[in-house]
Amino acid sequence: MSKIFLTDTTLRDGSHTVSHKWNTDDVRKIVTALDAAGIDLIEVGHGDGLTGSTINYGFADYDDFEIVKAAASAIKNSKLTVLLIPGIGTVEDLKKAQECGAKAVRVATHVTEADVSEQHIKAAKKMGMFTVGFLMMGHMASVEKIVEEAKKMESYGADVVYCTDSAGAMLPVNVKEKISALVKNLSIPVGHHSHNNLGLAIGNSLAAIEAGATYIDGSLSGLGAGAGNTATDVLVAVMNKMNIAHNADLFKTMDASTNALLPVLEAKGVKANTNLDTMILGYAGCYSSFLLHARRAAIRFNVDVREILIECGRRKAVGGQEDWIIEIASDIAKLKK
The missing domain is CATH 1.10.8.60 (Helicase, Ruva Protein; domain 3)
Structure with missing residues (x-):
């Protein structure tokens, strides 16, 4: 089985849980712990991507560029990553994020609308960024349609394409079917992002790995929109038990939750559902x-x-x-x- 690369999205998807109220001290503390734990990519910013701080999506206390700068000041080894949704964020926003220290971008579209990512993916590649195509709401499209849209992102130059279960609606059999088709039909790596709305985030992540995905998302203590994401700390433990190769340290990942994230959440009056x-x-x-x-x-x-x-x-x-x-x-x- 291939080595798995982990993207932790505590400071982006987890932003929904705290109403986008991470401050720069929170970011530095959590990024430092994630980086020390060996997480490959650390995603930061507003829950709805670069410049998502609006009346539509909820105002953040700090703009994304301040958050990216804070993260960049703490990161040593991991790739600092941002999310960009065309129509919310622009190429100019991405250039500014790169100037602040971002090294990777995930360009996210609805699962049937990969066309709108062309400009942003091509621009990101021209800028020298590690670039991911992120197809959201994967449960809403057929296997054939997901392959069609993923191939567009591949043609634009994406380094990885994700089938994303934004609604937490997929079952392991659905994940396996869709990820397998992507692995078979693409020449680039495939990733998966789960939500735990049906209590299946870990199971779906494992189904994705078994089907050939090599990029998997998680968040500390499962923090994220809805019922949360795959718990990075638990996923690392499960992968260890399954002898799946990855770069994360189990105890340091757990410590990132216990010693970095949880005190920050408690100070904001938020209780994570973890033990x-x-x-x-x-x-x-x-x-x-x-x-x-x-x-x-x-x-x-x-x-x-x-x-x-x-x-x-x-x-x-x-x-x-x-x-x-x-x-x-x-x-x-x-x-x-």
Whole structure:
């Protein structure tokens, strides 16, 4: 299976969740954590793309160019990415975003309207940007129509084309069918962006990977419009379990959620629907009732609860062996001295 490249859209799609109220400090903090975690592309800006801050879509506290500059000041390795929807953003806006530090753009159109992306994709390529064609509302078109529209974006020079489930309406079988057709008919990589409105974002992302997609979107703690996106942190854990190659570090991705994103959300009165400790139970194959005991042991021995749970799984501890957790925590603490 090919290596997967991750685009995290916490600071773009996740902008909907905070009514587009990220500030520049929020951006620097979250971008720094995502970059350290090895995320390939980090997308920032208004939820509706460059210059989306209008009465139609909702006003942001900072314009996109201030946000891009803040992100660029914190990023070291990841590609700084923006979204552009023709009719909202313009080529001139894209040039300004590039001047502020953007290295990649995703040009987004309705799934049947790839024609309107030609000017923007060609301009982005001429500017030397990594350019993605982003076909939105993928559930609304037939396989044949999606292939037809994707081939247009490919002909304009796109480096990657996405089939995007903007409504969170697709089932894994739909994703597999459409992504497979794109992989078969295009000579460039294919990507997928899921929403969790049916609780299928992770499943759909995996279906896309199995069908040959190599670019997959996520957001920390699944933050995004509607019920949110594929959770980047959970996706990294699942890909590790499936031995799928990627560039992200699991613990650092989790820390980006816990230590960077969640405090920012709490300060804005927003609560993310996440519990990454319980995700580690599944990742480690650890008995679910061990969590409380592991948390207590982590505090007692000043070690990471995730390391305790992973070691419990490695040792194949089962219910009734709760006392073993203390020994495991003690062993981890000794190794750190």
